[in-house]
Amino acid sequence: MSRVRVLIARTTAPPCPAAGAAPAAARRRDQAASREALRRVLVLLGREPQVTGRTFPHRTVSLTHCPAGGGAAAVDDPVLPEVVGVGVDLETDRPLPRRAARYFCTADELAFVDALPPTDRSAQLLRLWTVKEALFKSDPENAHTALRRYQLPVPAAAGGVADRRGGTRRLAFVYASRRWGAEQLSVALALTPQADRPAYRPTHRSEVSRPVDIAARVAAAHPDAPGRPWAGTPLVGLVGLVLDLPAAGPLRLPPRLQPLRTVAELTEFLNPQLLPS
Numbered sequence: 223m224s225r226v227r228v229l230i231a232r233t234t235a236p237p238c239p240a241a242g243a244a245p246a247a248a249r250r251r252d253q254a255a256s257r258e259a260l261r262r263v264l265v266l267l268g269r270e271p272q273v274t275g276r277t278f279p280h281r282t283v284s285l286t287h288c289p290a291g292g293g294a295a296a297v298d299d300p301v302l303p304e305v306v307g308v309g310v311d312l313e314t315d316r317p318l319p320r321r322a323a324r325y326f327c328t329a330d331e332l333a334f335v336d337a338l339p340p341t342d343r344s345a346q347l348l349r350l351w352t353v354k355e356a357l358f359k360s361d362p363e364n365a366h367t368a369l370r371r372y373q374l375p376v377p378a379a380a381g382g383v384a385d386r387r388g389g390t391r392r393l394a395f396v397y398a399s400r401r402w403g404a405e406q407l408s409v410a411l412a413l414t415p416q417a418d419r420p421a422y423r424p425t426h427r428s429e430v431s432r433p434v435d436i437a438a439r440v441a442a443a444h445p446d447a448p449g450r451p452w453a454g455t456p457l458v459g460l461v462g463l464v465l466d467l468p469a470a471g472p473l474r475l476p477p478r479l480q481p482l483r484t485v486a487e488l489t490e491f492l493n494p495q496l497l498p499s
């Protein structure tokens with residue numbers, strides 16, 4: 223069994239540019255917020271904090287932004303052969319009209335939404351939008367793919383598998399979604415199909431117990447925080463996803479997004495055998 227970990231961070235965006243400011247100013251603001259989130263994620267994972275010079279879709283990192291701030295996701299082990307892409311989407315609550323759904327929902331997904339009480343439909347449409355966006359971002363073949371080509375067998379599920387119609391490469395997709403404060407968060411992974419995975423592969427760093435000073439990583443990720451972090455130090459704006467890929471058969475548990483609220487929880491997420499210094 224292979225274990226995939228994805229760490230997600232969000233940052234608060236600086237104030238919006240003044241009314242009438244050039245669109246480029248807003249883009250710079252959004253990019254800065256997303257890149258800061260990526261820097262924090264990479265530092266916490268012990269990876270080189272490279273925040274520029276990447277092309278997307280990327281195999282191990284993804285960026286997102288919304289009016290409230292920026293977000294980033296990164297796979298813990300950058301050389302896991304099962305992972306071919308990761309995607310993240312973060313959207314602030316807002317009404318989403320039913321007519322917009324035809325651009326990203328399949329007929330079955332629309333039927334699921336239409337069967338809900340009217341007061342619940344907009345929130346579910348926004349959730350489905352973020353799921354499709356995350357799937358799209360994770361797909362290395364997304365250049366010629368529309369959001370409606372990604373299909374959720376169980377639209378009501380907060381996490382599970384997804385399918386893609388078309389494409390030249392066989393891929394498997396999984397996703398997880400949840401409320402995160404006033405935002406909706408979704409994360410997706412594109413994976414090699416189970417039949418294409420080698421029966422044996424070498425052990426990767428995410429599976430090896432190694433001495434790590436988690437507190438030092440937290441301090442580097444948040445250089446303005448007072449004092450040295452310890453196990454009970456609270457953390458803000460971090461979520462983890464853990465996915466166990468069985469050697470055979472379907473997923474035993476759907477992927478789930480879990481907030482990481484303290485240094486101890488972050489340590490447990492990175493490796494249960496590690497203890498904060």
